[in-house]
Amino acid sequence: MIRNCLILRLWFIVLGCFSCLLAFAQExxxxxxGASYLQGSVLVHSPKIRHLQGVNPVGAEINLQYQTTGTKFWHQLYKYPRIGISLIAFDYQKPILGKSLAASIYLxxxxxxxxxxxxxxxxxxxxxxxxxxFDWRLNATNNVISAPLNAVIQFRAEYERILSPKFSLLLAAGINHYSNGGNAKPNLGINIGTLSLGLNYYSQRSFEPLVQAWPPPGNKLSFTISGSAGIxxxxxxxxxxxxxxSVALSAxxxxxxxxxxxxxxxxxxDPSLIPRRNWDPRVEPGxxxxxRRVALNFGHELAIGKLGFxxxxGWYAYRPYKSDAAFYQRLETRYPLTxxxxxxAGLKLHDLIKADVIEYRLGFRFWRKKNSPRSTVDSP
Structure with a gap:
């Protein structure tokens, strides 16, 4: 009965995707x-998950993607990429992991x-x-996934062989990473290497890209003040x-x-350091x-339309209690409301792979005022 319900839901999703395809085709x-079959393998990235070695999940993917045409200026900056949404389902064929369903947007x-x-x-x-x-009573050996809801990051290299003006064969290799960013423990995360075989159907393959004039230069220097919170x-x-x-000032x-x-x-x-400090044998009694910590940070933001990645x-310039590495890393996505x-929203890490916390940030950005142009009329 449950299996029939899942098949019925998948059928409705496929019908919905084809309905969207037909609507866009008319415009x-x-x-x-596209639809693909996925053969996966759990990548053992830590000795603590050796018990998952040899786990080979199988999965399926449905995706819908749009070919950018230059209607936005950023399309031509990135050579007219495709934007897509996908649903990926995995059956891990191991009771401690069960099944997963991921919804993502991609470029x-x-x-x-x-x-x-x-x-x-x-x-x-x-x-x-x-x-x-993970459940310490019912599923204590699952030390990679500790909560039902997780973030997913996907990277994939794809090869397409054009079969006809409408169809293409897809071969792909990639990695899917699942983690909750430290919201719940244990959280070693799980990496799945995948090989994919699929078929893509196109409403139209050729298009005439639009080329827009470069926008006039604006204020290049800005300042921000922001605060974040994470659990x-x-x-x-x-x-x-x-x-x-946290609170931050930046240029x-x-x-x-x-x-x-x-x-x-x-x-x-970070109040989680208080119990850790109290039990730390390195801390002198009494x-x-x-x-509290104060850090200097620097980095780079890549703009894709309104989104900033x-x-x-960062380096902790003030850190009396030295519980972690002196440096931290952050991956963050920014979206302007005004x-x-x-x-x-971003993920803060230590040692590149150790997730510390998922942060949610509200910020205010101010631009340096432009100097008014000097008058070309000579003073008397």
Whole structure:
């Protein structure tokens, strides 16, 4: 009965995708729908998950993607990539992991293109649901997924062989990463290497790209003030959740329509360090080192339309209680609500792979005023 319900839901999703395809086809908008079979393998990235070695999930994907045509200026900056949404379902064929369903948005960019052959790189992110997760009473050996809802990051290289004006054969290899960013523990995360075989159907393959004039230069220097909050769990045995807070000041310098550099000052307050400090044998008895931190950070933001994708590195200049590495990293997505107000979400890490907390940020951005042009009329 449950299996029939899942098949029925999948059938409705397929019908919905084809309905969208037909609607866009009537409007002469280049769009495609694809379906793929996925063969996966869990990649053992830590000795703590050796018990998952040899787990080979099988899956299926349905995706819908739109070929950008230049209606937005950023389309031509990135050589007219494709934008897509996908649903990926995995059956891990192992009771401790169960099944997962991930919904994501992605960008697909050609790196090689000929009449019959195409190679592209696809990067996407979204949310995933896992049927089975860590439970110290019922599922204690699942130390990779500790909550039903997780973030997913996908990277894939694709090869397409054109079969006809409407159809193409797809071969792909990629990695899917699932993690909750430390909201709940244990959270080692799971990486799945995949090989895909699929078929794509196009409403129309050829299009005439639009070329827009470059926008006039604006204010290249801006300043931001922002605050963030995130929830984390300290370890597997501490069921208390802690709210990590930060406040940041930064200066941003735009290099071109794609790239902006950032340098800033940031302060952190992480209450999960209090119990950790109290039990730390390195701390001298009778002392309580300050858990507050102040850091210098710098990084780069890549603009894709209104979205900004930032990669940053920070150094703790003030850190009396030294519980983690002196450096941290952050991956962040920023979206402006107005010219001066933005929202952002990001993942803070230590040692590049150790997730610390998922942060949600509200910020205010101000531009340096332009100097008024000097008068060309000579003074008497």
């Amino acid at each position: 002469k908008i280049p769009i495609s729908i 697909n960019k050609y790196v090689y293109h000929r009449a019959q052959d195409q190679i592209s790189i696809r990067v996407g992110t979204g949310l995933a649901y896992f049927s089975n997760h 984390k769990q300290r370890d597997d045995f501490d069921t208390i959740t802690y709210t990590v807070k 941003m310098r735009q290099l071109n329509p794609k790239s902006t550099l950032l340098i800033g000052l940031e302060g952190f307050y 002392t309580s080192p300050d858990i 930032g990669t940053y590195v 010219r001066n107000i933005y929202l952002a």
